[in-house]
Amino acid sequence: MCSAAIVALASTVVSAAGELPQAPAAAARLIAAIAPPADTVAPDVLASETAVPNIAAPDYIIADDDVVAPRPAQLTTLVAQTMTAAPTAYGDRECLARAVYFEARGEPLEGQLAVAQVILNRVASGRFASTVCGVVNQHGQFSFDRSRTPADGRDWRTAKAIAAIAATAAWDAVAPRATAFHATRVAVGWASMHKVGTIGNHVFYR
Template structure:
């Protein structure tokens, strides 16, 4: 079959136009944004709450410090003096048997003595419970035969609810919590200055009207 030059020209133009149209279509498809996949039916991820640590404090020196829990601060609080430690105790406390026995010993053996002397008596009573040579409770230390003259017939008396008793109870709390380091840290015995006792024991301290020994 033969074509005339005009027919050939028309056919060539038609073919070129078709090719350009196809190319434009392909470019448009390649430039189109990818279809977005629907996630409406996908369940939302569940976030698991995590415990939050205590807020960090940055000091002026640049040191980062994590605050101590309040109960720990209260337990480990440092005091400038024994009187400050005594004043910080709970005056309305309902004491346990051991704490009350400790306060009774302080009251009857050293009421009216300096705070350091009363605290030293408390240390002697506590030291005895830990020594292995005496009973393991303060109440039993007090009622041990021949040790404390205010205990009669094995019965511990009840002190009057006065200011000296409240002070003795506060000193007992300081001693039981080990909030203060007194001069009679390792003392196990004591007697009044006017006593004629001649003990061959190492002397630990002399406070107020009492002398303390190991």
């Protein structure tokens, strides 16, 4: 309400109380008591005009040298939380966990997750088998012996956690849209594929 309107209202109220000649002076005192200073800004307006949006930082960074560098601390926390939940591994989830275990155990968590995401990207691409187990067991695609059994220890629990995180898309892609990878010690002729980046001892392509 503007000051003029407050003056009029206050004068009316005081005058109605007794048609007193000092009504304008009383109204002025009433205005001083109820009207905010001219330079006062309502808290809700101030907050809306000065609030700074909370912009989340990216979950991963691809450096100029093509080395993928996600934030390990955050993924470490997520893996630890998932391990605590003791995710089960059967069917496609078991195939995914086994591939992570045999292809990438001992690698950085980001590298293990990237391997799992490569398999899921293949399933989604339509150019490979339509299931995780189909992709993992496809002839000539992965180097590990399918008949081997993972040792029941921390590496296997980590692989199961990574598989659960990848399968539920609980973490962003660390090697976006990658559908292939190889060990850095191996030379390959994938000239037609785009190099996404290197994580640990693996190079990823799409």
